Amino acid sequence: MTFDALGLHPHLLKAIHALGFETPTPIQQTAIPRLLEGRSDLVGLAQTGTGKTAAFGLPMLQLINPNKAAAQGVVICPTRELCLQITADLTRFARHLKQMEIVAVYGGAGMADQIRRIKRGAQLLVATPGRLLDLMHRGVVSTAHVQFVVLDEADEMFSMGFQEDIDEILKRTPGTRRTWLFSATMPAAAERIAKTYMKDPIEVSTGRRNMGAENIGHIYYVIKEADRYAALKRLIDIEPDIYGLIFCRTRAETRNVAEKLSQEGYPAEALHGDLSQEQRSRVMRGYRDRALRILVATDVAARGIDVEDISHVIHYNLPDETERYTHRSGRTARAGKSGLSLMLVNSREVRRLPELERLSGVRFERGEIPQGRDICEKQLLTIVQKMADVEVKHGDMAAYLPLAQKALSSLSKEELIQRFVSVEFNRFLKDYHDSQDLNVRSVKREKRAGAFTDNAERDVRRFFINIGRLDKINEGAIVRWVCDKTGIRSKTIGQIHLKREFSFFEVDTRVADKVLSGLRNAKLDNRSVTIKPVDNSPSEGRRSVAKPISKKYSSRTNRRHCAKKRPANRHADPRRG
The missing domain is CATH 3.30.70.330 (RRM (RNA recognition motif) domain)
Incomplete structure (x- = not known):
């Protein structure tokens, strides 16, 4: 199936084709035709990175009247980062829809420009709950003409404590509006919203409720608490081409881990709520351009990250809320690719794994923190392979080779190889000289009740x-x-x-x-x-x-x-x- 078969307006199809999209994802194939009818409420369950923005955004853009200068559609999402990402995506989809005004409404930024753009007659608002409610109280946002309300990443909003805000926003919108709820998981709070504010909603799903993506490998490593950072370094070093996202529980720990990695020469930066929008944009630009290969983030700050090729998600700490695990791991294996979700746990934290398995619908495999010798061998082979594969520009090099040959003439072939390899390899020899085993081996899964226990x-x-x-x-x-x-x-x-x-x-x-x-x-x-x-x-x-x-x-x-x-x-x- 192609987008042409979904019943979308030619202007929207033109924008989609220009963006290089050809085949809709499963959630888009299922949701778009039903939402285009404009008569039903809908609950859409799909993992992060499966194209939910287009699934609700394209039908809403088609159903909204661009000639009517009033808010007709509202998309509510948990963070400013996701708000800006959704706004950017919808703006690209609407590039050929004349007079369509889409405004991002979020906290942490000045109100003046947002108010000015809303009063100019924006038809579609993408908002965080707190700022939207504030503008409603001020009389800036009128919901009298709202026909469609989308709750995006609904489970995340409820876990962040926005239940009361969502309740008040929905109560202020017309009873004739259509409500579309999109989420990766379906917690009790989302079930309550569906029962209270939605009329016989259609449910579309690309898998079982609360289930993680099937093409992600889930591995846990049991370590001593004091070895947590050392274990993280080994997981990074054993994967020379890692393009990873590391989750920490707090802002302080995020900063601390990122600073340690950066000081030791890793291309890493932190992403947390204390960053200004300019700082966040700089970090994300470096990450998308691969100048940074490791991003250390909190759960909230990571919302809205739209990067397809993340190879590893590493849980430096397990999340406080079990449901967040699905969101974290869903950052890898996007667009049908495969990825790994790696967890560092101490012997006390192991007992949480059965609950994570039950709620996320995945099975965790126990892994071994690599030994120092294994890491050195892997890095050495990687360095050698890079040297073997490097492109040699013979013509450009010809004028400079005599200088190099003269400087290195006293060295034998073996000495040359040793010195060139050592330029990058010495760090690993230093870090893993006489390194110890970091795995805790006294923790095992009990046979009874599938529980985990520390047998010490x-x-x-x-x-x-x-x-x-x-x-x-x-x-x-x-x-x-x-x-x-x-x-x-x-x-x-x-x-x-x-x-x-x-x-x-x-x-x-x-x-x-x-x-x-x-x-x-x-x-x-x-x-x-x-x-x-x-x-x-x-x-x-x-x-x-x-x-x-x-x-x-x-x-x-x-x-x-x-x-x-x-x-x-x-x-x-x-x-x-």
Whole structure:
């Protein structure tokens, strides 16, 4: 099938052909004909990089009246980067549609120009939720004529905490509007939006819900926390032609990792929310031009990256929100190509992998951090191959060869080879001289229940807290809360077990008293938290084995939760980055 068979206007087809697009992607083939009818709400599920912008953008451009100077279409997306990317794509699609005005509306930039362009009669707005709502409150944006609303990267918006903003925006638009929701995964918040604001939506999907791309290899490496950066370097060095994207959890760690790599000679830069738009554009220009081969980014800053040839996605840290893994890994293997998603995990983090597998629909394979000798051999062969393949311009070189021959005449053939190879190879010999094995081999997958476990005995103390999955928390939120309230380091926190209405977590016994006193009257998002130590079983020595909670305590806890409606708090701040 070609774009010509989808029923698109000749002006749009002319722009598409000029951009070099010939065959629509599966999500485009399925969604475009249905959306062109303009009568149905739609939920589109497809991975990042599968052409969702064209899938909703082309039908919207065709259905909007360019002669009517009023906002008729609104595309809502999570970040300014994605907002600018979508605007650029739609502008290219609409290049032959006269009088069509498309405006990007996003925070972190001055309002004056955005307001001026909106008042000039923009027909299509591409906006982040906060800035759009602000302009609605100011009376700048009128939704009276809005016919189409697109929620792009919907799962990402909800994980970033924009549920209330989306609710208010949709309530302010006409009830006759069509709502098109596009997402890589379908979390509960997106399901609620579909049930509340959409009328019998059609669902189109290029695979199972929440499933990662099939042409991505998913590999995890178990390392000690102290070896995380050293392990990252080895994953980079074993792939001389790597064109990679490294994900870190925080802005500070993103800067730190990028600075270390750059100082050691790697072509790397950081991408995070503290960068100005000019700085971000400079970094992305270098990355797209391959002057930079490694980009170190936070989850939020990476939204809107539209680069097709990324070979590796490396998770320096696992994401706080499990669903973000699909978005991260989807940055590679775009446009039908293959790629690798590599994860660095310590022995405590391994237990999260079954949940990642379940939600993303993939299977993780355990890998081995390369040994120093393997890296040196790979780099040596790469250098030699480059020398063998280099183009020699004999005519241009003729005038200069006598100078080189004279300077090198005292060296034998073997010495010449050694010296030319050593120009690039000495760094690897230095870095990996007497290098150690970085793999942690005591962590294995248990056969029962498919769980992961660390089989090394640990001197730990276990605690009960009366918050669980119903409170919309995850393991990362508990780690940050405990560390913030008690001052202990995250590496002293052991396994965390989230239950429906309560949780358990382990800490090193040396900090157990500090944890108990620091959390006794602590609150989490203004909610009082009860903490109770759980005795270890004497029969197991120093290993952590919890005794069951008494029936009296458990019943009292359950009655309290049943009698009182739980607030929908967000303990993890997903807007970091």
